Amino acid sequence: MATEHPSHEPGKKVPKASGLLRSSGVVGVMTMLSRVLGLIRDMVIARYFGAGAGADAFFVAFKIPNFLRRLFAEGAFSQAFVPVLSSYRTTESLSDVRRLVNAVAGTLGLVLLGITLIAILGAPAITTVFAPGFTDDAEKFAMATDMLRITFPYLLLISLTAFAGAILNSYDRFAIPAFTPVLLNLAMIAAAIFLSPMMQEPIMALAWGVLIAGALQLFFQLPFLMRLGLLPRPRVDYQHEGVRRVLRLMMPALFGVSVSQINLLLDTVLASFLQTGSVSWLYYSDRLSELPLGVFGVAIGTVILPNLSRKHAAESPEHFAKTVDWAIRAILLIGAPAAIALALLAEPLIATLFHYGEVVERDVIMSAQSLRAYSAGLLAFMLIKVLAPGFFARQDTRTPVRIGIIAMVANMAFNLALIFPLAHAGLALATSLSAWLNAMLLWRGLKKEGAWRRQKHWLRFLLQLGVANGALVAIIIWLKSPVDAWFTMTGLQRTQEMTVLVASGVAVYFVMLVASGIRLRHFRLN
Template sequence: MASEPAQKVSKESAPKAPGLLRSSGVVGVMTMLSRVLGLVRDMVIARYFGAGAGADAFFVAFKIPNFLRRLFAEGAFSQAFVPVLSSYREKEAIGAVRQLVNAVAGSLGLVLLGVTLVAMLGSPVLTMVFAPGFIDEPEKFALASDMLRITFPYLLLISLTAFAGAILNSYDRFAVPAFTPVLLNLAMIGAAIFLSPLMETKVMALAWGVFIAGALQLFFQLPFLMRLGLLPRPRVDYRHEGVRRVLRLMAPALFGVSVSQINLLLDTVLASFLQTGSVSWLYYSDRLSELPLGVFGVAIGTVILPNLSRKHAAEAPDQFARTVDWAIRAVLLIGAPAALALAMLAEPLIATLFHYGEVTGRDVVMSAQSLRAYSAGLLAFMLIKVLAPGFFARQDTRTPVKIGVIAMVANMVFNLALVLPLAHAGLALATSLSAWLNATLLWRGLRREKAWQVQARWWRFLLQLLVANGALALVVFWLNSPVDQWLAMSGLQRAQQMGLLVVAGAAVYFLVLVLAGVRLRHFRLK
């Protein structure tokens, strides 16, 4: 690490934090780049591997560490660590902050290393647990188990990456962590195109692409930590007061903000019993629904957590409530039209992005069914991302865990009720219904505790949204074409038609908002 004087970070020397709108915009732009490349990645995977047994096996092998990454690294750990780090930054000297970072790095790294080694040795058992439907197909089961040994170290690497990103976010350096996922997409695209021809089992190249991506993402962030003077010197110390606080907050947080990921994993388990292709159909539709969720919902949630944590540490409840209200309005502004567009353009979107190579017209139709079901819960998914930080910033993890358990049990009930009549689309719809239950209970809890209070002009804002979304629906309905025409178009024609729909719909939506009196200045907040 560089010397103390050259790298010292303090409240006095730190630059003034940018506004929430600007910070959300930076994260949104970076995340948009990542998501666009993610769609390119999925298009490449679809072209090279389709929706067959090999693709199903890879998606399971990737989903297990990716699920744990979202649950642990970006879910429980980040939501527990950022408030504690923000409290140290607000109240302690830089030396104490460094001691916290070092202790958490060593303690976290040791646990992750142990989990990774055990998982690699027991990959068949994990495959059996997470995809029991593969047991009756020995080749698919063996392939998924072999790939899991390669992909699981991604959990170790990406969790340390999330740790580094949490530090950067706490110091309002949002761009670097938001850009980092781009490296995953680039690595997997390169593996599919250049590495797969060299492999005896071509789909195995994707597993190696995941492993390479994890290493790239971690080492990319280290120089930026060095600039802050917070590059960790790992030290295992579970008795450190900050580490103990993080651990206490993490346990219930595992169920809180990440319950939607548990629901998605349950979908994969049940989908493994359905017809071949079901896992892939759910994957492609989930990826599309995650585009607006990641670009806007996650971006806003990422920005407000350290902001809310500092406001709580500074004992400013009115500013805290205004920030939560701002986040809810911002989510509604973007989430409502995004959900509407996904529902109305499900088949055209799937066809435009994935109807190439091995993906058939039937795959398009089946994926669109689950996409439409996911779109019903998109707004709820986004609200969860901004409501949960309202609890975690106040270091309250008990309330979200209770709500998470309720939502998870409800999701199981919905899954069992809907999987038989609606197959894979029923699993997606069950996830959406449980997300709405989760979001509603979080919202009610914040309101009851007065962490969110109704601000001015809410009814007028809702009416403005209703009118603008109505105009968007009319334009999309007028310009859209039947599904069979989309399937018959060339790739270029589909891209042109989709571009027209997106530009026309967005232009009408924002024009109506402006005419109704919505202005950018209404969403500026420190």
């Protein structure tokens, strides 16, 4: 009797798997749309609320569930669930896959509901833990606590959204999960513009916008799960073999894959002790550094995880190592120029995006300092996104955990060493240094285990990158106006100037890549 598999149901034509380059492009385009709207969202927040006490309080209240979402849902859960689901898809029947999905949905939902209720009741204690510096300012502390009670249920909603997205990604439906964050940005923009004037405390509108966005994102994905025949019917079953495997992989993965997020949160904790505005300066610079990280690093990491999981399940180590090598090269191709551009254009970028309304020149200068510090670690952040799946696809969570703990301890040491001379920028630089340590240890581990093997022409590839990035640096330095000039420009003039800089830099970089011999076909991989 034939086994029924969801990837090839009777009577249906088997779809050809998309190439990794094409799939990464789809995710990248959708993520770019989300990130651009995210920048517009932050511009609106900056214009309406600036970098004062209310903005600091909101960013903390938003960062706590957002951090837990990245740590728990998109981090540990996805990295544990996708390999298990891919294994079931490869070796089990469709009915077995459905039972796994139902059991995980019910178990995950119950755990998240309990965490959410505890967090709402204990909001003052959580605020004290994550922003202890706020306790000296009763008004700021109260605002952060009130907003946290509104924003924390977002964790429940967005974690279930990540669960739905993980199923879609496992079946190579990458576009819908990548588009979903657009709804968060639209909801928050609408809340800032239309809801805040109706509120006694206008900043509270943003908290309600976050909650509304969580519901929108979850319900948006459900019809696509229904189309796959995998709409969950939640059932609590801790004894299900697949659930136990997911939980077993999740516990150590909480530390392994999301150590960079823990480090960023530690920045917020320490920044709460610094002068008012420090949390906001770090937030704005982090948002800019996350644009290339999300568009390219997360996109490639999202695509290769189910691909690597299937190759591991099919016992194809040679193709596994080749895929990891492809991902590293793709990250270097995009990450290196992105990091250089952020460092050279820190003040112009922040002035163009945020120097309106309540954001003054000093806010731009201070945010630029931390942006340069984050840019120093951008390539490492991106590499972590593609190196960690090399372990999780093989259901090895112990190695990333050990490496994550080393990096986290190092980050605290760097924080203490750099916060006094560099203030908030020192916190950002510490995060970058620990990210490099994390990335290098992950790479060494994959190399040692044979999960990454150097493919042909690496030296030539690095020389080609060096030439192209050198040309990028030259064109930016030649075209960029002095920092003071950006403060006197109108918003339209800044936008025009930045457009010329970005377009010229992109054109010169890719022309030099082509001139040095790199072609698109070199990055096609199934």
